[in-house]
Every structure is written in C-alpha cells, then in structure tokens.
Amino acid sequence: MTELRKKISIIVPFYNEEDGAQVFYETLNRVMDGIEGIDFEVICVDDGSQDGTLAALIGMTERDARYKVIELSRNFGKEAAMTAGLEACDGDAVIPIDADLQDPPEVIQGLIQEWKKGNEVVLARRIDRSSDSFLKRKTAELFYRVHNRFSSVQIPENVGDFRLMDRVVVEALKRLPEQQRFMKGLFAWVGFKTVTLDYARHPRAAGSSKFSGWKLWNFALEGITSFSSTPLKFWSYAGGAGALISLLYAAYIVIRTMVQGVDLPGYASLLVAVIFFGSVQLISVGMLGEYIGRIYMETKRRPLYIVRKHHGK
C-alpha cells in the first residue's frame, strides 16, 4: 500500500504584529522546509489589525503559495480568529500557533512525530514560563486551580493553544455551537487520545502582549462560567447557611426576650445583619447576572466573525 502524503494546516492569528511578521515567516518557513514528506498550508488570520500586518501577510501569500490570509472585518479576538482558521483549513492535522514566536515553530517537528505514532492530540506544554511576569504566572496557576476544582472538564496546566490536532478532533470542534468560545476548554472537552510534549517558552520576538490584566480576568471568568455552574450553586449553600444562622439567632432573641423581658439596644447587631445579607444578595445577583449575560449573548446566534476577504490560493 502506498502511503498518501499528509497535509498539515498551521493557523496563526495576527493582531497588530507587523514588527514580528517577517521573522515569524522566516522562522516558520525554515521549520517547514526541514520537514520531509509533509505538505503545509499556513492560514494567517488578520484579526482587524490597524498597522501594516495585513500588507505584510498579503506579501507572504505572493512569495509563498503555502500561505493564505483570512482578513476579518474588525478585531474579533484571538478565539474567534482561531475559529475562523479552523473552519477554513483542510489539512489532515491542524496546529494553531501564536504569531509572536512564543510558541517556537521548532516544536512542530516533534508534534508531527507524535501524531504519526497515532495520537490524535499532541499538547505542547511549556516547562519554563520565566518569560512571563511573576504576576502572570501566579494568576495563571490560580486560574487553573480554581477552574479545575469547579469544572468536570480538566484543563491541563501550562498548555496554551499551541498543539497538534488530528482532523477528527477539528471536526468535533466544529460541531460545538457555542458563541463564546473558550478554546482551551473546548479543546479539553472534546477529548481524544492525547500526549504531551514539553518545550521552553521564549519571550515575545517583537511587539507587546495584546492581553492586559483586565482582559485576562474577563477571559478567566469566561472560562469558568463556560464550563461550570458551581459558582451558581455556591449561593444556594451560602443562602442556606445564612438562613440557618439567622434562625438560630432569632430563636435566641425570642427566648432571651421571654426570659429577660423587652430590651431595646440591638441596633448594632441589626445593622450588621442588614448590611451583611444585603451585600451577600448583591454578590449573588451579580453572579446570576454573569450567567444571564452569557445566555443573552448566546441566544443571539450571531456569527463568530465576519470575513472581509480571502487572500492567496
């Protein structure tokens, strides 16, 4: 039996990466040219960049037929950009990778080797995050801990979007209808035979991170609320516990009044109880709001992204 040539799709989201685009192109090409017996396509998704990124990408499609560009009509965010790439690619396996060379293309060779052994998902795990700030590392650690405690879908720690996925996995991902796509969670949710490969994470090649602390916080909220309803249940228990304590306290006051007679002072305890339960209610209503807001967004069924133009063929 003759072995058919396999094709790999590499998906790269670009948002204002003009400074790094050229090095990325050269580095990735060096890696692809060094891998024998495999065809590549590189799907660059321009996520509404306001700088010269798009022009640089179009330049790549002219110099190298493996490159294609999907130009989105505005900035839709990395998750949507990756989804656009996943839906457009047709390789036997897919590798999403960041444009800033923080996911080193040299690792691709190893990913492919593991895939050829029959694994459907090959995770690239960063063993050294010293290129990220102390705060970012610590908050990431906390996020994984909280998420994995709350949710039945376990997200592996120190694994980003950089990975190889077989076509069967990509087809499974495409069937997930949700609008708010927390990719790391969706990747984990679909399952499949998975192995892990370690690598050291580099600092950004050029430009600066597109994720501020506030954006990451919202991203973390998205992750937890997409995969767990534990935060909602928490309030039933908190409410139950509060009601029990109040009942005991009420019983204590009634008995005390019966024994000692009417007693006016009690302003402090009253106020404390009012303020405490008032704020607990506000927090729980806010938590409900987080979920209702997401239900609201989900029901609109808007497309995840809008393509202005496809470049390259």
Ligand code: UDP
């Ligand atoms: N990115 C994107 N859209 C956005 C933000 C980021 O396509 O709205 C891309 C960005 O160009 C890069 C990747 O997502 O290729 C990862 O972004 P970044 O390096 O800023 O994230 P970090 O490594 O700091 O988590």
Ligand code: MG
């Ligand atoms: Mg980065």
